[in-house]
Amino acid sequence: xxxxxxxxxxxxxxxxxxxxxxxxxxxxxxxxxxxxxxxxxxxxxxxxxxxxxxxxxxxxxxxxxxxxxxxxxxxxxxxxxxxxxxxxxxxxxxxxxxxxxxxxxxxxxxxxxxxxxxxxxxxxxxxxxxxxxxxxxxxxxxxxxxxxxxxxxxxxxxxxxxxxxxxxxxxxxxxxxxxxxxxxxxxxxxxxxxxxxxxxxxxxxxxxxxxx
Amino acid sequence: xxxxxxxxxxxxxxxxxxxxxxxxxxxxxxxxxxxxxxxxxxxxxxxxxxxxxxxxxxxxxxxxxxxxxxxxxxxxxxxxxxxxxxxxxxxxxxxxxxxxxxxxxxx
Numbered sequence: 001x002x003x004x005x006x007x008x009x010x011x012x013x014x015x016x017x018x019x020x021x022x023x024x025x026x027x028x029x030x031x032x033x034x035x036x037x038x039x040x041x042x043x044x045x046x047x048x049x050x051x052x053x054x055x056x057x058x059x060x061x062x063x064x065x066x067x068x069x070x071x072x073x074x075x076x077x078x079x080x081x082x083x084x085x086x087x088x089x090x091x092x093x094x095x096x097x098x099x100x101x102x103x104x105x106x107x108x109x110x111x112x113x114x115x116x117x118x119x120x121x122x123x124x125x126x127x128x129x130x131x132x133x134x135x136x137x138x139x140x141x142x143x144x145x146x147x148x149x150x151x152x153x154x155x156x157x158x159x160x161x162x163x164x165x166x167x168x169x170x171x172x173x174x175x176x177x178x179x180x181x182x183x184x185x186x187x188x189x190x191x192x193x194x195x196x197x198x199x200x201x202x203x204x205x206x207x208x209x210x211x212x
Numbered sequence: 213x214x215x216x217x218x219x220x221x222x223x224x225x226x227x228x229x230x231x232x233x234x235x236x237x238x239x240x241x242x243x244x245x246x247x248x249x250x251x252x253x254x255x256x257x258x259x260x261x262x263x264x265x266x267x268x269x270x271x272x273x274x275x276x277x278x279x280x281x282x283x284x285x286x287x288x289x290x291x292x293x294x295x296x297x298x299x300x301x302x303x304x305x306x307x308x309x310x311x312x313x314x315x316x317x318x319x
Contacts, residue, residue: 020282031287035295046302052254053310068249075242083235086277087228183279190277197269200242201262205249 030184034191035138037157041195044153045202048146052206054188056157060207061129070121071204074114075196078158081110082193089186092179097172100182104169107189111162122148147203157192164188218283225282239268256311 011018021028052058062068088103125131125147133145168185171177240251245265246259280288 021287021290023287028287031291035291038295039298042299042302046299046306049259050232050306050310053259064250068246072242072246076239079235079238079242082273082277083231086226086231090226090228091232187278190273193277194270196274197238197242197273198263198266201245201266202259205245205262206255206258208249210250210252 024180026180026184026188029188034187035093036040037191038195041153041198042149045198048150049202051140051142051146052202055140055142057139059136059140059143060209061136061138061143062204062207063209064140067121068204068208070117072199074117075200077110077114077117078196081114082190083109085189086112089179089183091124092172092182097175100179101169101173104165104172104182108162108165108169111158111165111189115155115158115162118151122151150199150203154192154195157195161189161192225279226276231276234272238269238272241265 023031062071084103086105088100088107091099091103130137131144131147133148136144137139164185168177168182172179172182245262248261253261280291
């Protein structure tokens with residue numbers, strides 16, 4: 001094989017000369033993690049939807065006010081946090097460190113607000129309605145287990161996301177991290193938003209109490 | 213930023229206006245979902261419509277916020293078809309069983 005032929009092969013994407021997916025390793029790693037995480041959430045959501053549809057006495061405890069209003073507000077907060085995140089990533093690519101940190105701060109504030117509102121809802125359900133993972137006053141006992149399991153797993157993701165963004169904001173602000181690190185953390189944050197886009201309709205809107 | 217850095221950072225995609233538009237559409241679809249909750253639909257029909265709308269929202273988030281639309285086609289082919297296939301496999305037992313049970317309920 002001549003020298004020029006070898007060179008030609010090494011520069012093609014599938015021969016090791018260039019990245020076949022045209023992304024850096026951190027980004028590819030995050031995408032692969034998100035694929036596995038999406039399968040985790042899918043399994044839990046499919047299991048939930050199954051018991052939801054097959055139980056005739058599934059509880060419908062969420063009244064328009066305050067539960068649905070609250071969860072709609074939480075959806076709005078999470079969507080807005082995604083908007084500030086994507087603007088933060090754009091600022092990071094422009095090299096505007098100050099603006100990036102400011103956008104990341106807003107994203108963290110929205111994320112923290114989401115967790116706080118969600119926690120107050122859990123508190124009400126547990127202390128006033130006496131819902132546990134294995135029993136509730138309304139009907140199918142599985143309601144508590146699926147509700148706390150699904151929303152708890154998601155809330156854990158949001159909490160970890162806020163901590164992750166804090167590290168990234170600190171590191172990017174002092175020049176330790178690069179813009180690609182901000183972008184990778186953005187992928188994680190948008191995924192957490194995406195999962196809520198399924199949990200909100202399936203858990204809350206499928207169990208609206210119209211009598212209230 | 214030096215000229216060299218600028219040459220590396222050519223990855224910037226989408227404008228503030230585009231992202232704001234996507235955000236607006238996501239809010240609108242959420243509004244439609246909340247409105248649907250007021251209608252008394254059969255749970256299986258309700259579930260189908262809600263999941264359909266949520267899939268559109270997920271596609272918007274993945275395409276624009278997560279930039280997948282602006283990535284190499286190879287990355288899309290690596291990630292999405294296999295994931296969709298795996299999720300479809302989870303649904304094999306779903307439709308016949310869960311829908312049969314709901315129609316057996318006493319009316």
